[in-house]
Amino acid sequence: MPPKSLTRSGVTPDEPSKGQIRQANEILILTAAERVFAGAGFGGATMAAIAEASGLPKANLHYYFGSKQDLYRAVLxxxxxxxxxxxxxxxxxxxxxxxxxxxxxxxxxxxxxxxxxxxxxxxxxxxxxxxxxxxxxxxxxxxxxxxxxxxxxxxxxxxxxxxxxxxxxxxxxxxxxxxxxxxxxxxxxxxxxxxxxxxxxxxxxxxxxxxxxxxxxxx
CATH class of the missing domain: 1.10.357.10 (Tetracycline Repressor, domain 2)
Known part of the structure; x- marks a missing residue:
């Protein structure tokens, strides 16, 4: 029997779900991408710069958006x-x-x-x-x-x-x-x-x- 502090899914009420984490990370990345694309343009922007601005690993950007082109489309x-x-x-x-x-x-x-x-x-x-x-x-x-x-x-x-x-x-x-x-x-x-x-x-x-x-x- 699971501890009473856990929900049926085994996640504590205050612990964010995977969906919430994904949404938060996507917003973080999109907001950072807005700044980088605005300053450098599409051609001058890099996924590395966007990752640095977001505070997330570059691999996360590719995981959520695939490529710079996909991320640019998502921003627009x-x-x-x-x-x-x-x-x-x-x-x-x-x-x-x-x-x-x-x-x-x-x-x-x-x-x-x-x-x-x-x-x-x-x-x-x-x-x-x-x-x-x-x-x-x-x-x-x-x-x-x-x-x-x-x-x-x-x-x-x-x-x-x-x-x-x-x-x-x-x-x-x-x-x-x-x-x-x-x-x-x-x-x-x-x-x-x-x-x-x-x-x-x-x-x-x-x-x-x-x-x-x-x-x-x-x-």
Whole structure:
């Protein structure tokens, strides 16, 4: 009979499962890869550098992702997935002001917390999107069409001012991602060494107010 301190699987309640360990290691590797790919580009990045940045053995990277190409694809897919997730709040029954504000704040939060991911994605697009082009033409396009239809429905029912729904989303992307992709420029103009929480809070409030006014809405 197993000790009472063990579960039926023989693992103590506080001991992480293999699935949890794998998930934690994958996140650690992907986060490190974002930094290395953002700084060195795909060509300049090495699995050794990513392993060093993650604090894990190089063999772990190959075990979880196979190759540098596979890891790069995973970084891009994760970034796009995280960018699209907040869009689910844009539904026909949602309040337009609240849904748009929530989306903007979520995107700004991602720019603040994961600027390297945004830079990797931007660099991929600047090179013609050789890896993610299919995702852009399928998953991203389908999501944008669906959410633009929701916004068009809000406009048609008089719940917000007339806007080009698709280009509204483009504008939100541009306004939010610039603080990650061009943080050096923004910091230089503001006269600070780097963007801090207070800078992002100010920028977020500005982008929210600007976009909502353009939609004939208020926070």
């Amino acid at each position: 897919a994760r970034t796009l997935e995280d960018w699209l997730l907040p869009l689910h709040a844009i539904t026909p029954k949602a309040d337009p002001a609240q849904a748009i504000e929530q989306y903007i704040r979520a995107k700004m939060d991602l720019s603040a917390k994961r600027p390297h991911a945004s830079k990797v994605f931007a660099n991929e697009l600047l090179h013609g999107a050789p890896v993610v082009k299919t995702l852009l033409m399928t998953e991203l396009r389908d999501m944008v069409k669906a959410k633009a239809a929701v916004i068009d429905g809000w406009v048609a029912s008089g719940r917000m001012a007339h806007v080009d729904a698709t280009h509204l989303l483009f504008s939100i992307w541009a306004a939010t991602q610039t603080y990650a992709d061009f943080d050096v420029q923004v910091s230089a103009v503001l006269g600070v060494e780097s963007l801090q929480e207070a800078h992002y809070a100010r920028a977020t409030d500005h982008v929210v107010a600007l976009m909502l006014r353009g939609c004939g809405l208020s926070s």
